[in-house]
Amino acid sequence: MKLMACLALATYPEANTAKVASNAVALARQVGAALHAVVVDVDIPDVSNALSSYLLDLPSKIREVEATSRKCGKILLEAVAKEASQGAVTLTQQEIAAPPALMGDAAAEQSRYFDLSLVGLAADNPTARMTAEAILFGAGRPTLLFPEATDVGVLDHVVIAWDGSRVAARAVADARPFLERAARITVISVVDEKPLPGKDIGERLAEGLRVRGLTVESAAIRAGDRSIGAALQEHAVKIGGKLLVMGGYGHSRVRDFVLGGATEGVLADLRLPILLSH
Incomplete structure (x- = not known):
């Protein structure tokens, strides 16, 4: 039976870098796994009222943040697709959205459908760490953390x-x-x-x-x-x-x-x- 690995990609407030793609594909290839990349975009509830809309233009700011999150997600998915194609790794992709406080939980829920969870970490990215913690304790699957910016190499x-x-x-x-x-x-x-x-x-x-x-x-x-x-x-x-x-x-x-x-x-x-x- 072929293994399936799920790569959770953070977009808000700190996004993963595109470097996460080559490492995730390399890890999947080493164990002969198919890769599923899931991007979690932010979905901010509209809590504005007439005064906040007038003074802060809050709805517009929310739309701007959500658009930036979706743009980051698109860039990450494109990077993974390119690496998977070059590495001959079977790839599926998914884009979901969740409120800021539940983005890690949403990633964990998706990870439950796969054999292995992959998360790229960087020292200056607390969003990726939050995602890693949520998946580790909520997915019910093993979680493979890897340094985002360093080539993982052969795990021999x-x-x-x-x-x-x-x-x-x-x-x-x-x-x-x-x-x-x-x-x-x-x-x-x-x-x-x-x-x-x-x-x-x-x-x-x-x-x-x-x-x-x-x-x-x-x-x-x-x-x-x-x-x-x-x-x-x-x-x-x-x-x-x-x-x-x-x-x-x-x-x-x-x-x-x-x-x-x-x-x-x-x-x-x-x-x-x-x-x-x-």
Whole structure:
């Protein structure tokens, strides 16, 4: 069965750049997935009254913002279509609209119809981060975050962040298409961040993956005075990892996301592609 990946594209108030297209297509191609690009345009409810219309021309400003959002969406879809054509990746496209506060939720709802969610992140784009959080906790699908402006390259070395938890186990299962294609897999466990459910848990996972025919090694690392998110990413980059697989910790209460330390760390400072499962 062919995999299907959904790329969520932000347009308001900060839009993704066109660079997101080449990375998303490259990721889909590496796992043989079809790509579905969904643009979320802003739909601002008309809350104007006679006074605001007279003093601020609010309806006109709303129309201007919505038009700018749609224009950004069109540019992004055209960029994805061009890259998909050049990369021989099957592509479908969709354009939806949602109020500003619900744009992330709308993207998450669409992502539920696919096997994998793709989100490009940039340090100066809080809209993309909001979209990533909404999809991670609301889609029910693994979410692959990737730096928007940096070429992702070949994901031939997969690093698994393993603490024996449910979400980590879910992430390993969701990463199967990437693990099967990897030339090298490294399981890392951070031993000084929190109590772990036993000794050598990383090696135990590695052994199970070797039985499945994969090339795997394991290592225990220490975070020291670094945040857990920084420690995981720094070690992954140090050993040449191209994709980090980890559980996405956190939950949502009345739209206020409560994130685990590792999840917060990678969302705030993404240094390589990361597959998160919740």
